[in-house]
Amino acid sequence: MGQIEALIFAYSDIFFSYYLNTESVCTKMVRNHSLVYIYSGEYILEENGVQTAIGAGECIFLRKDNRVKMTKLPKDGEWFKSIFMIFKRNFLKEVFQKLNKQEIPLNVERFESSIVKLPKVPSIESLFLSLTPYFNSSIKPQDDIMKLKQMEGLYSLLKIDKKFYSSLFDFNEPWKIDIMEFMNGNYMYNLSLEEIAHFTGRSLASFKRDFKKISPLSPHKWLMQKRLQVAREKIMIEGKKVSDVYLEVGFKDLSHFSRAYKETFGYSPTQKN
Known part of the structure; x- marks a missing residue:
């Protein structure tokens, strides 16, 4: 393209x-x-x-x-x-x-x-x-x-x-929905924290407060960890190419993905454990 x-x-x-x-x-x-x-x-x-x-x-x-x-x-x-x-x-x-x-x-x-x-x-x-x-x-x-x-x-x-x-003309505020259910279903998309809060029916402040109750990680760190874990499964278990996987899990840049992957797992995504 x-x-x-x-x-x-x-x-x-x-x-x-x-x-x-x-x-x-x-x-x-x-x-x-x-x-x-x-x-x-x-x-x-x-x-x-x-x-x-x-x-x-x-x-x-x-x-x-x-x-x-x-x-x-x-x-x-x-x-x-x-x-x-x-x-x-x-x-x-x-x-x-x-x-x-x-x-x-x-x-x-x-x-x-x-x-x-x-x-x-x-x-x-x-x-x-x-x-x-x-x-x-x-x-x-x-x-x-x-x-x-x-x-x-x-x-x-x-x-x-x-x-x-x-x-x-439906002016009802969105219902609060389960944060982890939403994030597990949408981690691969480029959503800001403000957008995630909105789509789970919360203000940004209430989203951060509710997130602290369910995870020791910040939302940014949770998303990074989730994307890397899914990427590892796709590469190691499903045998997918690194060049395809980094986009599928929500990374925009291959070098950023490779660096984060190596820092997390101790080896590059092109190597086997």
Whole structure:
């Protein structure tokens, strides 16, 4: 894979992005509800082993607080270009306050998947086509215009399916979940402590306090130890290549991985015990 050339610029909570001539792959936690329109190229999302492909002219909704693998690809000789519209909690609460509560449907279930591919409807298509001139970063829209576009996107979702009410206007704080269960399932991802705290339903301070109760190690040292232990098993028992393993367990740099491995186990990952 060649070096990624990316251009990303934002106006309020609407992001315009280009990925030039190559692919970009990442796994990230979706922290806010998002509406994503693909202008060109292809967007492949994977959640729990299920892939969803989005092409030019298509749009998806991503529900917050979920981990999704994202691959951005050029296609048919065109760069990957997309528009991300973010719906943050404060914005949604502000809209909710203004809704006629008698018109809000009751007992509506949420979508099972956190990735919802939208049908091609005029309201969504016209919304994002009206935004495409702003791919030219020299043309800067006013913030109040961008907020109106967010409102347009939000109301379009509510018209498409009543299930969006359940996702968009759920203001309950996340439940606390088991820290070790979460970390054992997500140690390989590049998450900050703030993100881990958020996704386990805690403030950073309460996360650190709760972690001390279950481990003598700091969260950083625990993650390092966990990644190295799993890497050792993959190399020694499963016979995997070091060049594959260091990425699988969450290291970004091979030399850093090799150095940490040797300091921990007394020999390099290419040697047998």
